[in-house]
Amino acid sequence: MMQQVVTGNRLADGVVIYLGQDGGWTSKIDAARVAADADEAKLLEDIAKAAEKARMVVGPYLIEVTDTAGAVTPVRYRERLRAYGPSVHPEFGRADVPDHLRMGSEAEFVHLNGVAG
Amino acid sequence: MTKLLKDGKATTDPWTHVADGDDLPADGPVIVTLARWQAEHNSLAGRADGLGIRLESGQSPEAIKDDLARFAVVALEFPKFGDGRAYSHARMLKDRLGYEGEVRAVGDVLRDQYRAMHRCGFDALEIAGDRPADKLEADWRAALGELRHAYQPALRGPEPILRQRHRAAAA
Amino acid sequence: MYRYDEFDHAMVKDRVEQFRGQIARRMAGDLTEEQFRPLRLQNGLYLQLHAYMLRVAIPYGQLNAVQMRKLAHIARTYDKGYGHFTTRQNIQYNWPKLSQVADILDELASVEMHAIQTSGNCIRNTTADQYAGVTADEIEDPRIYAEIIRQWSTFHPEFTFLPRKFKIAVSGAVGADRAAVRFHDIGLFIVKNDAGEVGFEVWVGGGLGRTPMIGKKIRGFVAKADLLAYLEAVLRVYNMLGRRDNMYKARVKILVHETGTEEFTRLVEKEFEDTQGGALDLPAEEIDRIAAYFQPPAYEALSDDPPALTARRFEDKDFNNWVRVNVARHKAAGYAIANISLKPVGVPPGDVTADQMDAVADIAETFSLGGIRVTHEQNLVLPDVRQDQLYDLWLALREQGLADANLDHIGDIICCPGLDYCSLANARSIPIAERISQRFADLERQYDIGELRLKISGCINACGHHHVGHIGILGVDRKDQEYYQITLGGAPGEDAAIGTKVGAAFSAAEIVDAVETVVNTYLAIRQPKERFIDTFRRVGDAPFKESLYDKAA
Numbered sequence: 001m002m003q004q005v006v007t008g009n010r011l012a013d014g015v016v017i018y019l020g021q022d023g024g025w026t027s028k029i030d031a032a033r034v035a036a037d038a039d040e041a042k043l044l045e046d047i048a049k050a051a052e053k054a055r056m057v058v059g060p061y062l063i064e065v066t067d068t069a070g071a072v073t074p075v076r077y078r079e080r081l082r083a084y085g086p087s088v089h090p091e092f093g094r095a096d097v098p099d100h101l102r103m104g105s106e107a108e109f110v111h112l113n114g115v116a117g
Numbered sequence: 118m119t120k121l122l123k124d125g126k127a128t129t130d131p132w133t134h135v136a137d138g139d140d141l142p143a144d145g146p147v148i149v150t151l152a153r154w155q156a157e158h159n160s161l162a163g164r165a166d167g168l169g170i171r172l173e174s175g176q177s178p179e180a181i182k183d184d185l186a187r188f189a190v191v192a193l194e195f196p197k198f199g200d201g202r203a204y205s206h207a208r209m210l211k212d213r214l215g216y217e218g219e220v221r222a223v224g225d226v227l228r229d230q231y232r233a234m235h236r237c238g239f240d241a242l243e244i245a246g247d248r249p250a251d252k253l254e255a256d257w258r259a260a261l262g263e264l265r266h267a268y269q270p271a272l273r274g275p276e277p278i279l280r281q282r283h284r285a286a287a288a
Numbered sequence: 289m290y291r292y293d294e295f296d297h298a299m300v301k302d303r304v305e306q307f308r309g310q311i312a313r314r315m316a317g318d319l320t321e322e323q324f325r326p327l328r329l330q331n332g333l334y335l336q337l338h339a340y341m342l343r344v345a346i347p348y349g350q351l352n353a354v355q356m357r358k359l360a361h362i363a364r365t366y367d368k369g370y371g372h373f374t375t376r377q378n379i380q381y382n383w384p385k386l387s388q389v390a391d392i393l394d395e396l397a398s399v400e401m402h403a404i405q406t407s408g409n410c411i412r413n414t415t416a417d418q419y420a421g422v423t424a425d426e427i428e429d430p431r432i433y434a435e436i437i438r439q440w441s442t443f444h445p446e447f448t449f450l451p452r453k454f455k456i457a458v459s460g461a462v463g464a465d466r467a468a469v470r471f472h473d474i475g476l477f478i479v480k481n482d483a484g485e486v487g488f489e490v491w492v493g494g495g496l497g498r499t500p501m502i503g504k505k506i507r508g509f510v511a512k513a514d515l516l517a518y519l520e521a522v523l524r525v526y527n528m529l530g531r532r533d534n535m536y537k538a539r540v541k542i543l544v545h546e547t548g549t550e551e552f553t554r555l556v557e558k559e560f561e562d563t564q565g566g567a568l569d570l571p572a573e574e575i576d577r578i579a580a581y582f583q584p585p586a587y588e589a590l591s592d593d594p595p596a597l598t599a600r601r602f603e604d605k606d607f608n609n610w611v612r613v614n615v616a617r618h619k620a621a622g623y624a625i626a627n628i629s630l631k632p633v634g635v636p637p638g639d640v641t642a643d644q645m646d647a648v649a650d651i652a653e654t655f656s657l658g659g660i661r662v663t664h665e666q667n668l669v670l671p672d673v674r675q676d677q678l679y680d681l682w683l684a685l686r687e688q689g690l691a692d693a694n695l696d697h698i699g700d701i702i703c704c705p706g707l708d709y710c711s712l713a714n715a716r717s718i719p720i721a722e723r724i725s726q727r728f729a730d731l732e733r734q735y736d737i738g739e740l741r742l743k744i745s746g747c748i749n750a751c752g753h754h755h756v757g758h759i760g761i762l763g764v765d766r767k768d769q770e771y772y773q774i775t776l777g778g779a780p781g782e783d784a785a786i787g788t789k790v791g792a793a794f795s796a797a798e799i800v801d802a803v804e805t806v807v808n809t810y811l812a813i814r815q816p817k818e819r820f821i822d823t824f825r826r827v828g829d830a831p832f833k834e835s836l837y838d839k840a841a
Contacts, residue, residue, distance in 0.1 A: 011315070013385040014339035055314075058321050058335060076768050078707060081716075082337055086708035088636050088718045092368055092383075177528065199326060199409065201449025205527045208446060213562055229310065229327055233445035263306040266295050268439045269516075270567035271446070277567075278295040278439070279574055 002075070003067050004041045005032040006048045007082065008060035016082045017057060019044055025056060029074070029083045034067045073101065120250065122231075123219075123241035125257045127250035130243070132169055132190060134223075148192050151176050154184070162187060171223065174202045178210045185216050193239075195224035204237045211238040211272055231260035236271040289350050289659070290435050290581045292400045299442065300397040303404055307331050308390035315387075330410055330448065332378075332403030333389055337711050342381045342389060343406040344396060348416035348434035348458070349377035349662040353649040356660055358399040360645035366392050371645065373630060373638040375664045375702060375753055376455070377415045378406055382709055404442055409450045411441035411523070417459045417466045418663040421582055422671045424619040427478045428486055430458040430467075432579045433515065436570065440516050447523050451530035451538035454523070455495075468664060468780040470494045470503045471756065473540045474522060481509045488515060492522060492552070493544030496750035500786045501541045504549040506556060512575060514560075517568040521559035525552070585657050585672065590622020592675065600679040607682050609731065610693035615678065624675050626656070628668040628685060629692040629700055633729045636718045637703040638666030647688045655681045665702055667695070697734040698742050698807070699725050702753050706746030706763060707770075713746035715763025715770035716796075720744055723800045728807075737807055740820045741780070756780040758821045759806055760787045761799065772799040774806065776832055777824045790829050791837050802836060809835040 006019040007029075017025040018032035026032065035041040041062055048060035064075040074080045081087065084097045121130035134148045135141055141149075146167035154161060154170055161168060169190030170181060178191065185191075191210060193203035203222065210216040221241035222234055234242060244253060261274075270277045292300075307327075314324040328334075332343035344359070351359075359379060363371045366388050367381045374380055384392060396402055406413055414437045416430040417423070437456055441447070447454070457467045460478035469475035475491035488510045494503030510518045526540045529547070544552045601608040616625040628648065631637050640648075648668060652660045655677055656670035663669060673681055685691040694700045701724060704710065706717030721744050728734055743757030747764075754760030760775035771793040778787030794802045807820075809832050814823045824832075 009335055009339075012387055014335055016338055052321075055317055077770065078337075081707055086338060087716060088708050088722070089368075089370070089639075174532075198323070199449050200532055201409075201447070202528055202532070204446045204449070205524050208524075227323060229323075233443075233448055236445035263309070264302045264443060265298050266302075267445075268299070268442050269444055274445075278299075279571070281295065282293070282577070283571060283573055 002064040004035045004044070004062045005029065005065050005072065006044045006060050007032075007063055007079070008048065008052070008057040011055050011058050014058075019048055019051075019060070023047065025051070029065070029072050030070060032065075032072055034065060034072060035062075071098075120244050120248075120253060121221075121241055122244055122253055122257055123221075125254060125261075127244075127253045132167070134171065134192075146189070148190055151180060154181070169219075172203075172206065174200045174206075178206050178214060178216075182214050185210075185214060185218075188218055190219045190221060191216065192221045192223045192243075195222055195226055198225040198227050198230060204233065207234070207238040208272060228256045228260055231257055232263065232274070235261060236267065236274040238272040289352060290347075290431070290578065296400070296439075297397075300400070300402045300404070303331070303402065303443075304390060304393040304397050307393060311386060311390055326408055326449075329408035330405060331393070332406030333384075333386075334407065335711070336382070336709050337707070338709065339383045340386055340389070341709065342384045342392060342403060343374070343378045344381070344401060344403045345406050345413040346377045346379060346401075346662045347413060347438050348420065348431045349418050349664075350420075350431060351660040351662060353653045353658045353660070355399045355401055356645050356649040356652070358395060358401070360642040360649070362392055362395055363642040363645065369643075370639055370641045372636070372705065373640065373662055373666050373668070375666060375704075375751060376413060377662050377664060378413060379662070380705075382705075407453070408448075409452050409454075410448045411444065411450075411454045411456065414438050414441070415455070415457045415467055415472075415664060417461055417464075418661040418669050419466060419616065419625055419671070420460065420661075421584065422618050422620075422623075422625055423461055423464075424617060425462045425464060426460045426619070427462060427480055428460050429579070429582045430460040430476075430478060431582050432575065433476065433478070433488075434458045435578050435581075436515070436575070437519065440519070444523075447527060450523070450527055451532050452535065452540075454526070454540065456519075463782060465781040465784075466663075468753070468756065468784075470784045471496055471500075471753075471780060472503065473526075474519065475503050479509065485511065487511045488518075490518065490522075492556075493539075493541040493549075495539055495541045496753060496755050497539065498536055498748045498750075499539075499542065500750065500755040501545065502784050502786065503541075504544055506549065506553040513570050513572070514564055516570050517563040517566065518556075518560055520563055520568055521556045524559050525555045529555070584620070587620040587623060587672075588674075590620075590674065590676070592621050594622065594676040596676045597678055604679075606693070607679060609735070610682055610691055611678060613693045613697065613735075614695045618672070622675050624673045624678060626670040626673045626678065626681060627663075627695050628670065628690050629694050630667050630690075631694060631700045631725065632689055632692050633699065633725045634722050635725075637701050637721050644688050644690060647684075648690070651681065651684050651688075654684070665700065667700070693731060694734055696739050696741065698728045698737055698740045699731075699734055700741075701725060702741075702743040702757070704745050704747075704752035706744075706752075710746060710751075712749055713763065714748075714765040715746050715772065717744045717746035717752055717761075717763055720761060720763070720772065720796070720799055724803055727800050727804060737811065738819050740807070741778075742803070743778075753780065754778070755786050756784070757787060758824070759803060761803070764793055766793065770796045772796065772802075774799075774802060774836070776806070776829055777821065779821055783821075788829060791833055805835050806832055 020026040021033045148169035167189040171192040219240045223243045313319045334341040372380045414434045416434045421429045454473045456474045457472040458476045471494040477489040479489045490507040491503035614627040657672045661669035701721045703721040707713035741758045743753045744761040745752035745754040756778040762773040773793040775787035779785045
């Protein structure tokens with residue numbers, strides 16, 4: 001069973017957010033509440049649905065992540081782009097992303113493709 | 118509960134929709150499906166009270182063009198609000214086929230569509246939910262008033278801008 | 289250019305307030321996201337990967353300096369300081385907040401602009417030849433009719449919930465199609481009939497996306513007075529019969545294909561018979577009223593190729609290249625049409641900073657009578673430049689990083705936003721465009737290669753027009769890896785063609801090499817004066833397949 005977190009976009013400004021450890025919503029994936037099993041994932045989904053009704057978040061859904069010592073990383077590259085991107089205009093990317101995850105960096109390209117571009 | 122918003126007034130609907138499998142009530146005005154009309158043509162035509170017909174969004178009014186005089190109501194379905202076929206069907210009924218009875222919208226009808234429906238010739242809208250009558254009427258007035266003008270000719274609504282422009286120029 | 293009268297102003301103003309109300313109802317919980325979504329889309333507002341995205345219409349691609357400054361102001365005030373020109377004569381902002389969108393629309397309305405029907409299943413922004421009104425090879429100015437269509441289609445009550453989106457393009461040029469007219473739901477060519485009357489040739493059912501198709505000609509001539517009645521007939525047939533069971537088969541191209549062109553035409557003609565000569569009749573005085581806005585400015589009496597220009601071209605090779613590649617013939621002697629490439633090396637195609645927008649506005653006022661055009665190739669055009677001022681113009685553009693002389697060359701890439709922004713995309717496209725432009729950064733090499741249209745889409749929806757690229761690149765997702773398919777032989781214009789897939793897809797690490805292999809194969813086998821597309825048409829895809837795949841085997 002993969003570990004999962006809930007993500008969506010904030011209604012008021014569209015920003016990518018995650019359901020956090022304290023039940024609130026955060027734009028930092030490292031602060032997301034990680035569900036370890038299906039039961040917990042269902043719980044997170046229910047909370048997210050309530051938040052959708054309360055007009056906090058739009059279209060919340062579960063994504064797969066790996067959680068290594070508090071560094072929560074999405075498995076799929078689409079979700080890595082949402083978490084760390086975009087890979088263009090790096091000035092708008094997130095400052096606190098490790099270089100091999102910074103989308104569009106040479107390191108990320110090598111990380112993804114195994115070769116230099 | 119469903120309410121009828123007719124010509125901008127929320128009223129109780131005297132009409133009963135009769136599903137295909139259900140028995141027809143002995144009296145009172147009824148709205149039947151196209152399938153029922155085609156199958157029970159003769160007995161339905163003999164009813165004393167009013168008769169209406171309900172068309173699915175994929176059923177063109179062309180199918181009933183010879184029978185239109187028999188129907189006091191033609192109900193056009195919106196299975197979901199994004200299915201816009203009935204807008205063209207309403208115009209066809211009123212514009213081309215010369216239908217003079219009530220055209221009503223049934224199904225997924227949103228406030229943000231009232232104006233376009235009105236302009237395309239709908240006379241009445243069946244509104245689901247529990248919104249009170251005065252609120253529905255206020256919605257109707259607001260929806261119709263949101264845009265003062267219209268560029269293109271339609272069945273109802275403001276005089277097209279094109280005409281206003283050249284009327285002003287001619288005056 | 290067209291200027292709003294009291295009615296046009298009232299329309300956009302009312303629309304802003306209506307949308308403000310819809311946003312408030314969404315925030316208050318009176319509208320669900322499902323209900324709000326089509327409403328916001330009809331006003332160009334998407335919810336994308338990272339944020340909302342607002343698409344603003346630039347009708348038939350025309351802007352003035354005041355409007356461009358407003359676009360810059362919006363980029364600076366409500367967004368992150370830049371905007372993105374799209375392939376349909378729109379500009380997109382990638383980071384607006386929902387709570388500020390109505391204010392942005394208010395700002396736009398103050399300069400006669402809007403975001404009306406830039407998305408949704410309705411009639412979209414009507415596009416036109418970017419050289420409209422200034423090119424010599426034109427029967428009549430297509431902007432007149434694009435504006436008439438804009439007005440007719442705005443809030444059309446019958447056609448706001450069509451089976452799918454609907455795009456119309458108009459061109460008035462003879463022999464040249466700069467607007468990809470045959471790839472629109474309706475494409476209109478302005479033509480003259482045997483009696484010498486001007487009207488429209490009508491093409492229906494073109495489009496890209498998952499099932500690319502070239503439009504079919506359904507009528508050789510529609511009189512001006514009948515234009516709207518005929519369009520309405522096409523739209524009505526489509527609205528009633530277009531497929532609604534499968535969104536991938538809902539475009540009019542599928543209806544035309546499945547019904548057959550002949551039968552579709554018959555249905556339209558029958559509908560047209562009923563509407564012709566009625567309320568939709570387009571009065572001559574309305575055509576005249578709108579045409580008056582597009583009268584040419586008072587050009588000065590000048591001659592072509594003034595000595596000042598010739599001398600500068602002789603002295604400055606870079607300038608000469610820019611003139612040769614980016615400048616087109618103008619209908620008035622002594623004037624020129626100058627293209628501004630928005631494809632500098634390593635920059636996302638079509639992106640412009642707010643400062644650059646302001647600079648272009650100033651430059652347009654100084655050098656081009658204040659006029660600016662936006663092209664479907666994601667570039668800008670200054671339509672009315674004196675030839676003896678081209679050098680000063682070039683210097684001013686160069687200062688802004690806007691003097692790249694790569695128009696219609698391999699560096700002039702059309703590229704959709706891809707997975708960096710778009711929630712539909714399967715793969716990134718901008719980083720691929722950036723890498724290709726870096727690989728071919730040497731302009732001399734680009735000139736040696738010659739005309740080559742390279743177009744990149746990040747998914748099958750084909751916003752990057754890859755089907756009509758001489759070289760097309762399509763991003764796909766393969767087991768959660770970005771891969772890229774190559775198509776060859778497409779063309780958007782008068783020689784319209786749809787490219788064919790050449791073989792298995794390449795990884796992100798391989799795709800730039802693969803493009804270079806295609807280019808080198810062409811260079812090796814081309815005959816004198818043969819463009820890439822000509823060579824491809826002569827030899828087919830076999831040599832390209834061989835060099836791309838056999839080597840590896």
